[in-house]
Amino acid sequence: MNRRFEQLRQAAGLEWLHLHDLRHAFATFLLDQGRSCGPSWNCWATPRSG
Template sequence: MPPKTHRSTRPLPLSSLAVRALESQRVRQAKERLHLHDLRHAFATFLLDQGEELRTVMELLGHSTIRMTADTYGHVLPARARQAASAIDRVLGEEGTA
């Protein structure tokens, strides 16, 4: 199946681990009829969960806007929001004692 847009065809740097996972996925997909899109979704979800910037994930996925990435994978972001709220507590708590 051809890519949806011209931006979808581009080189991406892949780690050795990623290459092995893709090769393994190809074998499993042939046996189980899994979709590569499932792997793409997991890739984006894991990156965001690990704190990678939305802009970076957007570029790697080939999305045209950050909003598209955030809307599609926003279910990961509430945990990051809780971490941000805790960071504010730490900053305000430290400033309040100075």
């Protein structure tokens, strides 16, 4: 994923953008919408099979 992100980032001319920035942007978007997923790790956790 990192390699593809780097390719897309460079192609778009967004050298200042980092993958971690997208995580913060997503969390900010949730908060702006009045939503929360609890501790930040819950936003990224994948469902566990029973």
